[in-house]
Amino acid sequence: MRTINREDFESILPEGWFDKAELFKNELLGKSAEERSKFFKDHPIWQELLVPLKSLSNNKCWYSEAQEVMSDMDVDHFRPKNEAVQFDEIGKKTSREGYWWLAYDWKNYRLSSIYSNRFRKDKHTEENISFGKGSYFPLRNGCVMATCLEEMDDEVFLLLDPINPDDPDLLFFTDEGYAIPAVLEEDEPWGFQRAKVSIDLYHLNHTPLKDARKVVWNYCQRKINDLKEVTRKPHRSARDEEKISSIRQDLREMISKNAEFSAVALACIEKNKVRMAA
DSSP: OOOOOOTTGGGGSOTTHHHHHHHHHHHTTTOOHHHHHHHHHHOOGGGGGHHHHHHTTTTBOTTTOOBOSSSOEEEEESSOSSEEEEEOTTOOEEEEEOOGGGTTOGGGEEEEEHHHHSOEEOTTSSOOOEEOOTTBOOBOTTOOOOOSGGGGGGOOBOSOOTTSTTSGGGEEEOTTOOEEESSOTTTOHHHHHHHHHHHHHTTTTOHHHHHHHHHHHHHHHHHHHHHHHHHTOSSOOHHHHHHHHHHHHHHHHHTSTTSTTHHHHHHHHHHTTOGGGO
């Protein structure tokens, strides 16, 4: 996960989209939950923002950093529109009314792969467990759900949000491609919990995703090993300096926000304590 900058997003929205969104939002007033659900199915204009949302991340899922080439992407309602599912400390699930009043608010949209947004089993394992965000939007126990825009700042939610510059820092990766919390539970219990819950709900350890990360990590590690071999020479030639410069440029490209799984390359560089990471 990398931070998504949406500063100029409004300027690339399709012409007339704001007017339609405002009209549909007003039409929701006074409708029942069943009526709203049908209305959403008949008026899914958030799908018109798929291409603009893709442009913010170089076609990468905002949660997993995977580029979806041969499958569809979803425009995810970060705060679910129909219902919001909560679970407590012992895993008991409860459902509450969704954030229907945000259904046509572009600020509530996140670009997501199907495997992060919808319930899916990992077919590459024998586990009979489904992962995916679905309608989950767990709040900190005791926190009251927002019922309007003015109350949203008071919500304390568990899921990591890619538009928050601090949230991607709570994820780290192993050399086997696993997503793990970047903090220890005893040091930052709340940050650890947020990362752990998000890894499950965003299906961040789906086997093909994990395997793809491992490829990136191994490639990055080979580059770092080559860099260390040259930099440790007591007397470097001009060709050595050229090689160092070339490797560093390759690493810069790997950690560019446009690169697929750039956060994995960042983690590999950080673990190896390569100075350029600063």
